[in-house]
Amino acid sequence: xxxxxxxxxxxxxxxxxxxxxxxxxxxxxxxxxxxxQDPGEGPVLLIALYKAGELTSNGRLTAQFGITxxxxxxxxxxxxxxxxGIYFCAGRPDSGTYKYIFGTGTRLKVLA
Amino acid sequence: GAVVSQHPSWVICKSGTSVKIECRSLDFQATTMxxxxxxxxQSLMLMATSNEGSKATYEQGVEKDKFLINHASLTLxxxxxxxxxxxxxxxxxxSARAVGGVNYGYTFGSGTRLTVV
Numbered sequence: 001x002x003x004x005x006x007x008x009x010x011x012x013x014x015x016x017x018x019x020x021x022x023x024x025x026x027x028x029x030x031x032x033x034x035x036x037q038d039p040g041e042g043p044v045l046l047i048a049l050y051k052a053g054e055l056t057s058n059g060r061l062t063a064q065f066g067i068t069x070x071x072x073x074x075x076x077x078x079x080x081x082x083x084x085g086i087y088f089c090a091g092r093p094d095s096g097t098y099k100y101i102f103g104t105g106t107r108l109k110v111l112a
Numbered sequence: 113g114a115v116v117s118q119h120p121s122w123v124i125c126k127s128g129t130s131v132k133i134e135c136r137s138l139d140f141q142a143t144t145m146x147x148x149x150x151x152x153x154q155s156l157m158l159m160a161t162s163n164e165g166s167k168a169t170y171e172q173g174v175e176k177d178k179f180l181i182n183h184a185s186l187t188l189x190x191x192x193x194x195x196x197x198x199x200x201x202x203x204x205x206x207s208a209r210a211v212g213g214v215n216y217g218y219t220f221g222s223g224t225r226l227t228v229v
Contacts, residue, residue, distance in 0.1 A: 003155055003157075040121075040203075040223065041223060042223045045219075088156070098144055098209060099146070100146075100218070101158075102155045102156045103155060104155050105155050
């Protein structure tokens with residue numbers, strides 16, 4: 001099935017550092033979501049974005065809906081050990097479907 | 113907030129047997145349920161979309177006779193893996209869209225890890 005390209009694939013960072021990851025697509029999306037998944041669990045929604053250029057924060061997390069509607073970015077400031085996990089972006093194609101396409105995931109590991 | 117209860121959380125079955133996975137929306141009505149499959153260290157791949165009271169729509173390459181989906185009520189959807197084989201071992205996750213809900217932030221179940229031996 002179709003997937004979004006997400007980068008980086010994985011990253012190790014020191015506690016307290018800021019983290020950035022992005023998701024890109026060759027087609028337009030009209031909604032972007034960012035999820036976090038812990039091992040053995042289902043994804044949990046972090047941030048939802050609905051229009052191009054939108055910048056939304058949730059605590060230390062900030063996400064942006066790219067102007068071209070083909071990308072989105074997630075930033076985590078002052079990372080802490082519990083930020084460890086896999087982060088997925090998900091986009092809804094601009095085709096009237098309710099389905100979301102998921103990114104390939106960014107595996108984050110925080111070194112204390 | 114919206115909660116989706118998924119059971120069992122893990123199951124081990126013998127090759128050739130069938131396994132049923134349930135997803136229930138506990139505090140809302142789910143007009144649409146999505147079923148995903150996730151292999152280790154990989155992303156979620158949509159298998160099928162089911163709307164209450166109608167047949168599920170399967171993604172390309174997903175065998176509808178092998179992965180039976182039932183969405184008989186607004187609070188319950190089931191996925192049955194029929195005649196399971198070791199290659200069906202995976203993490204299966206459901207996601208529910210609420211009746212009248214906006215098209216974002218669907219709630220996920222906690223997943224079911226299926227191991228076929």
